[in-house]
Amino acid sequence: MRMYINDMPCEAQPGDILLDVAKQSKSHIGYICGGSGVCQSCFVYVEEGMDCLSERSDVEKAFISDKLTEAGGRLACQAKIVKDGTIRVLSRAEMFRRIVLGLNVPGFVTYAQTIGYNVINQLPSGIGNIVNRVREGKLNPVTSIQNIAKGLGPASQLVSRNIFETLPFLQAPANMVGAGTKGLIDSASNTLCNISGGTLHLPGTTCQSCEEEPAVERVHIKASLAKK
Numbered sequence: 623m624r625m626y627i628n629d630m631p632c633e634a635q636p637g638d639i640l641l642d643v644a645k646q647s648k649s650h651i652g653y654i655c656g657g658s659g660v661c662q663s664c665f666v667y668v669e670e671g672m673d674c675l676s677e678r679s680d681v682e683k684a685f686i687s688d689k690l691t692e693a694g695g696r697l698a699c700q701a702k703i704v705k706d707g708t709i710r711v712l713s714r715a716e717m718f719r720r721i722v723l724g725l726n727v728p729g730f731v732t733y734a735q736t737i738g739y740n741v742i743n744q745l746p747s748g749i750g751n752i753v754n755r756v757r758e759g760k761l762n763p764v765t766s767i768q769n770i771a772k773g774l775g776p777a778s779q780l781v782s783r784n785i786f787e788t789l790p791f792l793q794a795p796a797n798m799v800g801a802g803t804k805g806l807i808d809s810a811s812n813t814l815c816n817i818s819g820g821t822l823h824l825p826g827t828t829c830q831s832c833e834e835e836p837a838v839e840r841v842h843i844k845a846s847l848a849k850k
Contacts, residue, residue, distance in 0.1 A: 625671075625709045627651060628716045640666065640675075640698035651713045657699035658766045659685075660752055664698035667717055672707030675700040684751035687740040709837055 625634040627649040634643045634831065635764070641664050644651035655661040659681035671693065679700040687694045696711075703709070709762035712720075721729045 623672075623703070623706045623707075625711075626715055627666075627701075627711055629710075634703055634709070638703050640664075640696070640701045640703070640711065643703075644698060651711075652715060653699065655699075655766055658761060659697060659699055660699065660761070660766055662748075665690075665714045666696055666698050666701075666711040667714075668694040668701075669712060670697050671707050674703055674705050674707040674709050676700075676704050681751060684747045685744055687736075687744050689736050690740050691787050693736065718751075726769050736758040 623631045623634055623636070625643060626648065627644055628639075628651075630647065632643050632649060639705045640656070641651060641653055641657055643649075644664075645653075651666060653661075654662040657664075659679075662685055665686075675696065678691070678696070682697050683698065694732075698711070711772050718733065721733055728847040752761065756763060813833050
């Protein structure tokens, strides 16, 4: 069946959990708790194919407000594919990235208000759901903590990747730090090249932006002493 996560085609079939499909396809859906339903990091917006998914679980009802539900909100660790069809979902990080890149101020305000509303209004019921599952033996706190510890690494990588993709000007400082002094100089040369249209470079450096040997623009500075 056809399934797209952040516009990336994925292999899926009825019976699969959305989060499992994302993991197998190495798509960009965040997860921290490993599918325990306690962190909401795998929240997604279903843009198409909601009828191909299972009904909302008690966990989703506890954590996701009516407003987010109307917007197509689901938890990927809870939503199961129940029939063939076309499914398109966007992760929360990808939705935010597109709003920022599109300079969509009204969309950002609405997004922030909806998320804030969800946090304030669903926090009590979410905590209550976790407590009830622990009491009923459906949720092991120790296992959940272990899963969170394992998921922090992939989650941090996901956040970093989305930040750099959303704000590309941060890539240069990161590359400079990682490459040392030479990387600092070469990155500066690349930056000057882009600004000057491919004519200004630092002596003794290489430029990845130019296929051929870059030309060096010479700048002459004259100074004169004013007569007293």
